[in-house]
Amino acid sequence: MAYFDAASAAPLHPVARQALLASLDEGWADPARLYREGRRARLLLDAAREAAAEAVGCRADELVFTPSGTRAVHSGVAGALAGRRRVGHHLIVSTVEHSSVLHAAEAHEGGGGSLTQVPVDRAGAVDPAAYAAALREDTALACLQSANHEVGTEQPVTEVAEVCRAAGVPLLVDAAQSLAWGKVAGDWSLLAGSAHKWGGPSGVGLLVVRKGVRFAPQGPGDERESGRAPGFENLPAIVAAAASLRAVRAEAAREAARLRELTERIRARVPALVPDVEVVGDPTRRLPGVVTFSCLYVDGETLLHELDRAGFSVSSGSSCTSGTLTPSHVLRAMGVLSEGNVRVSLPPGTPAEDVERFLEVLPGTVAAVREKLGAPTATETVRAAGPDLVVDALGRRCPVPVIELAKVIGDVPVGGTVRVLSDDEAARLDIPAWCEMRGQEYAGEEPAEEGTAYLVRRTR
Amino acid sequence: MAYFDAASAAPLHPVARQALLASLDEGWADPARLYREGRRARLLLDAAREAAAEAVGCRADELVFTPSGTRAVHSGVAGALAGRRRVGHHLIVSTVEHSSVLHAAEAHEGGGGSLTQVPVDRAGAVDPAAYAAALREDTALACLQSANHEVGTEQPVTEVAEVCRAAGVPLLVDAAQSLAWGKVAGDWSLLAGSAHKWGGPSGVGLLVVRKGVRFAPQGPGDERESGRAPGFENLPAIVAAAASLRAVRAEAAREAARLRELTERIRARVPALVPDVEVVGDPTRRLPGVVTFSCLYVDGETLLHELDRAGFSVSSGSSCTSGTLTPSHVLRAMGVLSEGNVRVSLPPGTPAEDVERFLEVLPGTVAAVREKLGAPTATETVRAAGPDLVVDALGRRCPVPVIELAKVIGDVPVGGTVRVLSDDEAARLDIPAWCEMRGQEYAGEEPAEEGTAYLVRRTR
Numbered sequence: 001m002a003y004f005d006a007a008s009a010a011p012l013h014p015v016a017r018q019a020l021l022a023s024l025d026e027g028w029a030d031p032a033r034l035y036r037e038g039r040r041a042r043l044l045l046d047a048a049r050e051a052a053a054e055a056v057g058c059r060a061d062e063l064v065f066t067p068s069g070t071r072a073v074h075s076g077v078a079g080a081l082a083g084r085r086r087v088g089h090h091l092i093v094s095t096v097e098h099s100s101v102l103h104a105a106e107a108h109e110g111g112g113g114s115l116t117q118v119p120v121d122r123a124g125a126v127d128p129a130a131y132a133a134a135l136r137e138d139t140a141l142a143c144l145q146s147a148n149h150e151v152g153t154e155q156p157v158t159e160v161a162e163v164c165r166a167a168g169v170p171l172l173v174d175a176a177q178s179l180a181w182g183k184v185a186g187d188w189s190l191l192a193g194s195a196h197k198w199g200g201p202s203g204v205g206l207l208v209v210r211k212g213v214r215f216a217p218q219g220p221g222d223e224r225e226s227g228r229a230p231g232f233e234n235l236p237a238i239v240a241a242a243a244s245l246r247a248v249r250a251e252a253a254r255e256a257a258r259l260r261e262l263t264e265r266i267r268a269r270v271p272a273l274v275p276d277v278e279v280v281g282d283p284t285r286r287l288p289g290v291v292t293f294s295c296l297y298v299d300g301e302t303l304l305h306e307l308d309r310a311g312f313s314v315s316s317g318s319s320c321t322s323g324t325l326t327p328s329h330v331l332r333a334m335g336v337l338s339e340g341n342v343r344v345s346l347p348p349g350t351p352a353e354d355v356e357r358f359l360e361v362l363p364g365t366v367a368a369v370r371e372k373l374g375a376p377t378a379t380e381t382v383r384a385a386g387p388d389l390v391v392d393a394l395g396r397r398c399p400v401p402v403i404e405l406a407k408v409i410g411d412v413p414v415g416g417t418v419r420v421l422s423d424d425e426a427a428r429l430d431i432p433a434w435c436e437m438r439g440q441e442y443a444g445e446e447p448a449e450e451g452t453a454y455l456v457r458r459t460r
Numbered sequence: 461m462a463y464f465d466a467a468s469a470a471p472l473h474p475v476a477r478q479a480l481l482a483s484l485d486e487g488w489a490d491p492a493r494l495y496r497e498g499r500r501a502r503l504l505l506d507a508a509r510e511a512a513a514e515a516v517g518c519r520a521d522e523l524v525f526t527p528s529g530t531r532a533v534h535s536g537v538a539g540a541l542a543g544r545r546r547v548g549h550h551l552i553v554s555t556v557e558h559s560s561v562l563h564a565a566e567a568h569e570g571g572g573g574s575l576t577q578v579p580v581d582r583a584g585a586v587d588p589a590a591y592a593a594a595l596r597e598d599t600a601l602a603c604l605q606s607a608n609h610e611v612g613t614e615q616p617v618t619e620v621a622e623v624c625r626a627a628g629v630p631l632l633v634d635a636a637q638s639l640a641w642g643k644v645a646g647d648w649s650l651l652a653g654s655a656h657k658w659g660g661p662s663g664v665g666l667l668v669v670r671k672g673v674r675f676a677p678q679g680p681g682d683e684r685e686s687g688r689a690p691g692f693e694n695l696p697a698i699v700a701a702a703a704s705l706r707a708v709r710a711e712a713a714r715e716a717a718r719l720r721e722l723t724e725r726i727r728a729r730v731p732a733l734v735p736d737v738e739v740v741g742d743p744t745r746r747l748p749g750v751v752t753f754s755c756l757y758v759d760g761e762t763l764l765h766e767l768d769r770a771g772f773s774v775s776s777g778s779s780c781t782s783g784t785l786t787p788s789h790v791l792r793a794m795g796v797l798s799e800g801n802v803r804v805s806l807p808p809g810t811p812a813e814d815v816e817r818f819l820e821v822l823p824g825t826v827a828a829v830r831e832k833l834g835a836p837t838a839t840e841t842v843r844a845a846g847p848d849l850v851v852d853a854l855g856r857r858c859p860v861p862v863i864e865l866a867k868v869i870g871d872v873p874v875g876g877t878v879r880v881l882s883d884d885e886a887a888r889l890d891i892p893a894w895c896e897m898r899g900q901e902y903a904g905e906e907p908a909e910e911g912t913a914y915l916v917r918r919t920r
Contacts, residue, residue, distance in 0.1 A: 034761070236662070
């Protein structure tokens with residue numbers, strides 16, 4: 001069994017386990033109490049805060065522990081916006097933020113605030129100039145992830161923080177994916193993290209608010225965690241989180257180099273081993289352990305299922321793998337292929353042999369899924385119309401519309417068009433992405449009687 | 461060492477520890493994922509929900525896990541109020557609710573909602589008729605604890621739920637203190653609980669919303685826990701919480717009887733062993749393990765410190781033991797003495813010998829604290845004024861004003877008055893309580909040049 005989904009949740013680090021066990025006995029009491037069990041709990045809490053603050057690169061009194069990374073983001077965004085409500089109600093986020101940031105942004109918009117979403121390039125990175133352009137007189141807060149959770153691309157946090165600082169706007173950094181690897185550089189104002197992403201236990205996030213940043217906690221509060229995170233402290237888990245962050249950091253430089261080499265193997269060899277694959281995300285400015293690729297003509301859910309059967313646990317941003325009908329917002333924002341999407345995120349310690357075995361298994365698995373999908377698509381309706389063809393893929397889910405397109409493109413002359421009728425949301429992303437990969441011209445979409453018509457002109 | 465503060469946080473139950481350890485290995489992955497680690501986590505989560513729901517007495521799909529009891533209360537109150545915002549914005553709570561409920565009520569008032577606080581009797585219980593009288597056309601929600609956290613008094617939840625049901629108003633029950641002992645009876649609509657109160661780990665609360673109750677979760681959400689508790693599930697702790705609730709319940713009947721006998725000993729013997737003590741809370745309708753008493757002429761912080769030195773960890777609602785200047789809102793609402801307040805809350809398994817040892821140690825400890833306090837009060841200013849006396853206790857904290865009063869009451873003739881000048885907030889509660897205990901007449905308060913003048917008439 002190889003677990004390759006560390007970006008969702010990393011297995012518990014041995015140091016976390018050890019610290020958790022020790023503090024189950026020492027740290028269950030209320031740290032606000034004056035008796036010895038309470039004082040002992042207080043000491044543990046203070047020490048954990050010191051350790052976490054040192055790892056993050058902030059003062060201990062700037063850091064509070066929250067019940068999760070998601071709650072850290074929600075509280076951080078709400079508190080920072082409220083702290084600057086006299087300035088205005090404008091919020092800036094990138095289009096590829098984690099859903100916790102986007103949900104906070106939605107809630108802000110729902111409450112009457114305004115929102116600008118800064119786009120990313122095809123590699124998934126924002127342009128600092130785009131943040132500069134988005135800043136307004138009434139901007140209360142800007143948010144940017146340190147690195148993307150789906151494709152691993154690192155964001156230019158230092159540059160964006162500079163741009164924000166110059167405008168007097170605080171920048172909140174969602175550092176969930178990168179804290180294991182090091183401090184977030186740059187002059188940011190707020191930062192959120194999540195322990196189970198670095199090998200700590202679940203149930204612990206952290207929120208840093210730099211001194212001098214206006215911050216007004218929202219919702220009912222209490223006297224705990226500087227009034228920023230109400231509820232009894234999850235102390236054994238907090239101790240384990242801080243201890244494991246420190247432990248992970250001690251191994252970070254060596255492990256980052258090792259994992260980077262392993263993901264580089266995947267980046268380089270998957271396109272050679274598997275035809276019709278697009279590796280996505282920035283090839284160099286990226287997290288060490290994450291590599292993401294999409295496979296044409298593959299149903300993501302089936303692929304994940306087959307990889308699971310072969311002993312590999314990976315994740316996917318394909319629409320076919322989730323309950324929703326839309327592909328990952330990250331892949332959409334990048335404008336890359338979403339079908340047959342696979343994210344490999346290696347936990348620290350992943351043996352090279354596991355990666356080699358994955359590379360052995362993958363080609364056959366993809367080929368088998370493609371073969372399976374080939375059969376039902378033989379019944380497609382193709383209606384000839386001069387030099388142009390219409391493919392009716394209505395009612396068919398990804399990757400069928402693209403498969404149908406690929407099958408008939410050779411039937412029209414160069415200069416001729418294929419019109420793909422589809423009501424699958426993934427087609428909007430995957431048909432242009434296919435054109436890009438195949439060097440064909442994507443001529444746009446238009447509403448059809450049913451669904452949408454996607455126009456592709458054969459250019460070669 | 462004897463830990464007598466289970467009402468703050470109970471030590472981890474052995475079953476909780478065992479379940480936590482087992483699920484650290486099995487339950488760290490994302491239960492939303494399709495691969496085997498995810499499916500295993502999902503199975504654990506589903507089983508924990510089933511077990512918790514059975515213990516609470518609800519359907520599994522009515523129960524979500526939250527990061528703490530406090531968060532369960534905050535989310536429950538906010539969601540229930542929002543779900544009925546068309547009906548109105550009136551909220552009813554009792555005056556002795558846990559601070560999490562009162563903080564939620566404050567936030568509601570801060571947002572423009574209206575609030576009625578239902579008073580309690582001297583035993584700390586509400587009257588269902590008072591809830592009935594508080595219900596209005598625009599009442600969106602009523603809240604009532606199942607039992608009080610400071611004095612152990614059980615509330616008439618069944619009767620209040622009936623009254624609310626008749627008016628079509630949902631009742632939210634904060635069951636944090638009683639879930640270890642059994643299901644909450646009555647036709648309530650929402651319920652909140654906290655695992656570390658029943659011997660589960662910290663980091664887990666539960667919120668139950670009965671089918672048919674209008675509920676609109678507030679703040680940013682996600683797809684987890686029915687949209688009612690965003691953030692990655694704290695799975696090992698959730699598993700431990702559910703397992704320990706089941707284990708605690710299996711022992712509940714026997715252990716309740718045993719602890720009730722032990723607290724009954726304290727209730728009966730403390731007034732005999734220690735002069736000038738008031739045992740507070742309902743003598744029969746109460747939690748098995750909680751007993752609370754207040755000692756005249758004692759500084760709560762010093763008493764707690766001395767008891768800690770003697771090996772007993774207890775809690776206090778005296779103002780002197782907290783950072784604030786006001787005594788516990790519960791004791792204030794009950795109108796009982798707050799000075800020298802001690803709450804003993806026995807964890808399951810407390811040996812009878814520990815209680816006996818406490819009863820041996822307490823009289824000497826209280827006497828020593830009283831003796832220590834006796835000295836500095838010799839310098840009090842007593843100004844004779846005919847048959848009346850003025851005691852100037854300005855600038856002195858509790859229990860000094862009451863000590864000064866007690867010292868001079870014998871110096872005025874029956875029918876004469878003592879006027880106590882004090883700027884200590886606790887005096888407002890403790891002077892009337894002293895009169896009640898001593899059979900003297902409390903004749904009211906009036907503003908003085910500095911602080912407040914409290915009038916006491918000697919009647920015997």
